[in-house]
Amino acid sequence: MAALSKKALLEQRLNLFHSAFLYSTDAILLTDLQGNIIEANQAFSNLFGWTHEEAVGQNTRILRSAKTTNEQYKRMWEGVNSKGRWVGEIINKHKDGHEIPVLLSITPIYRDGAKIGYMGVEIDLTEKKKIEARLLQEKEFSESVIETANCLIVSLNLEGKLTLFNKKCEEVTGYAKHEVIGKNWFDMFLPEEARVEVNDVFSAIVEGRLPSRFENHILTKRGDERLIAWSNTVIRDEARNISGALAIGIDITDQKRLEKQVLQTERLATIGKMAAKVAHEIRNPLSSISLNAEMLEDEISAYDQVNTDEARALLRAIIAEIDRMTALTEEYLQFSRLPESLLVPGNLPRMIEETLEFLRHELRQKRIEMECQLPEVLGEIRFDRVQMRRALLNLIRNAVEAMPKGGKLRLWVEKRNEEAVIHIEDTGIGIPSEVIGKIFEPFFTTKEVGTGLGLAIVEQIIHDHGGQVICHSKVGHGTTFSIILPLDETK
Template sequence: MKSSPKTESELRATVSTRTILILGIVLLVLYSGFAGFEYYQSKKDLLEMIKEGGFLLLDALMVSSERAIIEYEKKAFSRENVDGPGKLIKTIMQQNDIVYIALQDDYGTLMGSDNLPDLDPVLMDPFLLDISIAMKKDARIYEVGAMPVFEIAGSFFFRGQYIGVYRIGLPMDEYRRILTNIRLRFIITALIFLFIGLIGFSVMVANQNTRILAESYQRVKTYTGKILENLKDAVVAADKNGTVTIFNIAAAELFEIPPEKVIGKSLPEIRLPCLESILDTLETGKTSRAHHFLLNLKGNRKILNLATSIVRNHLGEIETVILIATDMTAQRHLEEQLLRQEKLTAMGELASGVAHEIRNPINAIGIIAQRLQKEFRPCDNEEEQKEFDELTVSIITETKRINQTIQQFLHFAKPAALQRQPTDIRDFLHEIGRLFKSSSTVQNIAFSIQVKNNARLLIDPQQMKQALLNLLQNALDATPPNGQIRLSAHKTDNHYEISVSDTGSGISEENLQKIFDIYFTTKRNGTGMGLPIVSQIVQQHDGKIIVESNPEKGTTFRILLPFEEH
């Protein structure tokens, strides 16, 4: 009978042990299921983040490639060397940890990075063939030899024409390392879970996973952000709520806003008109291809090329909208200068041909008129003789005026060679100021000279003086009394800039496109030769002239000369 309590105690102990064991097993199984699910979800989220970052890189590469191709096509019209898309790929490969970049068509590789592995053509790879046919972007884990890479691929179009498929191979080392850390942390967490209980364990798992995902996200964000920061184009990205998540260095420089004042804010708060393209894409779900946008920022007029793209999650929902803005201002000015030079050359040659054809007949008419004036007396009537003399004088005067115009034509068609010499710009501009000062004083207009950085430039002082006096005279004609005219000069990164600014009536948008055309003038007694000659002189100095005008504020002519200090 004494053994009965002992047996019951042992039984209770056994039951308690079994209960604890079963509970522990149940909890362990539950945790294993939970851990497995969390591991699967973390792996899936990590792949999605890498995929999102890869899509950002792919979109930026495609837009930069389009710009590189356009600049490459136009290099024949410019003296500057322009790198093609192949150079762009090599630059990205040097700056970032990427296995390979390749552009392939259906049958082979069009261009790619150095040490490019043996890749199947599009027609031989169902994954790439599907991307080519569906005109989409996708990602996969792809074996290159014995090394797996995370490959991002997408169809590349230029001017609406299919070119091929861009393929970017990203290394899997970081991905495998993060997964290893996740597995290791799950094991450690399981051991801790067995000692501290379900509640504490659950809290710790949540915190642990949150930290792992945060670190993973930060690594991926840093990885892709490093690439985006090195792009020359401005990149702005916003999430589905319109909150800015990416604002790279190029965007900060272009829009003159520090990134910390933009990131984390909604697009309407920033109040940049060009960012409305992101809102339009969020509302319509449709990307916008490259289009021009005119941005007036603090009085500085910029021409931008804007394009948006969409990054979607695995459900097809919009995750991020990316805006890539390229500053086309310098390129547009170059195009305008080349077009202006072609027009001036053609019109100058035409004027030269016409001048030679009419010069001899005009001279003959002038000589005949002089002989009639000296030798011929039609009658003894004094009034008729007076009228005859006035008519012959008019003929002689007009023939001289035509000859002067012809001389201008010939000088414009075949300008004199430059007589370059080292010139102190401050002394040079003050000499011009002394010549112009009396004219401005008579019309009660304030005239000032400002030279921020003095320099000695290799120029033809006589011809450059003619150009600047012409611009100053135009400013004087356009500025009312009590207005202001400023002649200024300063150094820039690659040029020396001399500008003439006034507070006059400005130039209309329509006339801005014509002011450098021969014979175009808005003055009653103008010849239409002044600004074409100014443009010609600047071009002879290997410079360029840019005009900025606002009918309410006035006009500024900027002459940019190659900076070679002597």
């Protein structure tokens, strides 16, 4: 009875295994040691088009595709024999000849410890491959859009580290992608004074409080600052949790600079007209006062028997103030009559050398050590010799005034891409950060004596040359002015 029960249980298990074999949704085939098919299920027929009767007795070579190489089959059987199993993707062939990608699992079949054949289980990967192909196509399309977009595209993880950095980012910053991926965006690209504010914005983004637009300066590899207008969104993982931020930026540095230059030009024109009117109104009375003061001085000189020293001292003070006011009115008039720059090809280093030679005695008297580095070859630049000399004189004399006890003045010129850059560096008192943004405004000055027009004139001259002037300064360490001029590309 017990033996019968054991036999029934065995038959029940065999029936269960046979049913699993027959009705499995995966294609299953059994072969002998030579690869001849001895059994196949319905899923096999459905997948490859061979009926059970057609398949049994055939060799598995009927499934072989030309896209599966002999080397792949060799590795497959080496895996079966050495590890007792092989699983991998291959290309098989349908009865009608079309190819079918499958995930194939091969295991040996044993009886009484002896290997008698193999079992192969094949899962159709056609739909999976189609999905993968579509995903790959979408990925390549997205990457192409990102790389060819004329805007900066960056993505950061929750730690602020870069995970995406497109080609436009490389162009604007000067960094290659491999130099920055995985680095902290805030430490690498933000000026120190902007880090706290931008960090707060990033925190708001990853918390879901999304600023729709934000502008901030970033640092390039060569130390320049560029102003970027950003649009931001969050990145979510499969669980819909925020995993980072994506930012799309437009470099608006040149746009803002142009807006500022247009505004500055309009302001300068208005101020020039006002200055001219004021200067004209003051100059005539000043001439009369000066003439009368001189006549009065002559009159006082006629008093031989009277002590006139005090009167003479007062007159000298009056005349000195008249001369100072006359000089101011002349400077205002020069400002109002600033001629349009006449740009012609010229040798910029030679003009700089001549200007420094003109100032050499003055610099020596004021204990200024001069260092100059000029390139032998720079390229031709179109500039107005008189106006450019005026701009350089203004900047150099400003540098000298910033070193009342003497110091070092360094001037050097470099070629940078299609630009020439003149740097004028002093070791003076420096300019406070709260003031540096105002130094090019007309009439703004930190000097006890001065019109506040010098740097406004410099900026206007450089603007007329299609360039820009930039100031970097640190209190107690000195100031550097950089004049950036376009090279003459027609030469």
